[in-house]
Amino acid sequence: MTSSSPDGPWGLSACCVRFGTTHGTVAALEEISLAVPRGQVTAVVGGDGAGKTTLLRTLAGRIVPAAGEVRVPPPRRIGFLPSASGVWNDLTVDENVEFVGRAYALGRSRLAARRLALLGRAELLGAAGRLASRLSGGMRRKLGFCLALLHEPDLVILDEPTTGVDPVSRVELWRMIAETASSGSAVVLSTTYLDEAERAASVLVLDDGHTLYSGEPQSIAAAVPGTIVHTPVRPPGGAGESAWRRGREFRAWYADATAGEVLDEPDLEDAVIALTLARSSEGDAGRRDRAGEAAR
């Protein structure tokens, strides 16, 4: 069910999304809940096929869930940047702005003011006459972001705004994202960069359509069962399967408390790997025969 509420709170409750394939039905989202408050950035993380895009498209009203509730502002109060660019390559920067402005029926003076403010902040005014196809990847993504914000939406949904964007442009994009949140909008974005997700006020970690973790990124350590240890060499035998490398040393996850040097403050990267390992060790038998696995 989708309900439109102009003032919030916005988000998803126990949403399930299923897709039909030639092999039957696949669960893309399994009972996912997410609050998207105003004035902060909420991040959705996970690898390819985890369900990030499905979740954001559900919030944007592009997908209707099989079960659960979606609470969002009316469509005209939502700004959506899809994962594939969100700009028209055959139009110039200014023509892109003009086109989207007309689609939202913005008045001439308001459009002019928004253009100046947004393109100025994105440092795109100097490229206003350039074809979008002639912009660098980072500039094109910034233009897509400006277009999603043109009509001053209350809820801003950004699907991987920084994927493939170089680190310098990424920092500029984050400056714009943070400014949008600080001005009172609700911002939700997806990313595969965990260091980036650590900047968000809250984070939802998805794996295979399931919630691995939901909450403040700084509190994720408490949600990891068992222990994470750090060691200069890869643990021998079967324990090596649950080990991973961070810089010059290894981390290993054990279901039980164990001998070894316990890692004091696992970051989001370590915690997510440990949670993924924990989930697969718990559900191995149960999930092996589930149909959804192969069809990711």
Place this chain on the structure above:
Amino acid sequence: MNGRRPIVEVDGAVKRFGRLTAVDGVSLTVHTGEIVGLLGANGAGKTTLIKTILGIEALHGGRVNVFGTAPSRATRQRLGYVPQGLGLYVQLSVKQNIDFVAGAFGVRTPTSIPEDIATHAHHQVKDVGLGLQRRLAFFCALLHRPELLVLDEPTSGVDPLARARLWDTIHAQAEAGAGVLVSTHSMQEAEQCDVLVLMSSGRNVASGTQADVIAGTTAVEVRSPVWSMAFEALSAARLPVTLAGRAVRVAGVDRARIAAILSAASVTADLREVPATLEEKMVLVHRRTATG
């Protein structure tokens, strides 16, 4: 590491496209058993540099040696390359891709193929998941036991556990003596490299271990009950500001200057000096070269 030899030697490389100097006097070395990470903004010259090492682009000045000679078809036979787009033939089956690459490099199609890949041997590549495509691309690039691996954003879009597994493969190659050159935008990948080379505007602006590259650069962490006001004030002053949860970070700027800006904006905040991140270092380097 004892007895390691240089595999890639770039010395004062210059490459121009019309009036643009894409690579401007860059030097770097990749030794056997070493993983070297190439970082920089778009347009910094990373891709051009990689193309010269692969032998696709010729230089206007300086020198590139691979296995001790100029890049050629012969040196290409000894290196494995995984481009960002993976370079697979998506209309062909998984097996046909393996056969094709084996044929091109003059090696036998291997008899032992990892189970996950073998299960999909007769599926068209376009029909298998991105994770498997990526493992297939690595498998193909390693078929001829290359002495040098060149990787462009090898784990972009991969979940953390799968990324850790792919990096296990990369480290195993280095431990077996191969040299590895990785171009990346990801700070998590940079952390996996032995040596980093930072490029900006065609020049090599810093190199060494991650600690060497960051050394001496600090950031100030700003904690304020009104973080958004702190963020806006510092951002309006055109400082390199980043968000860290509900805190704000400013890299490479004097603490006193930050305090002055905040106090002028009547924002109360706690300031704390912390080591800069690699990303912050890159932004500072870029600002410096962009403004001359």
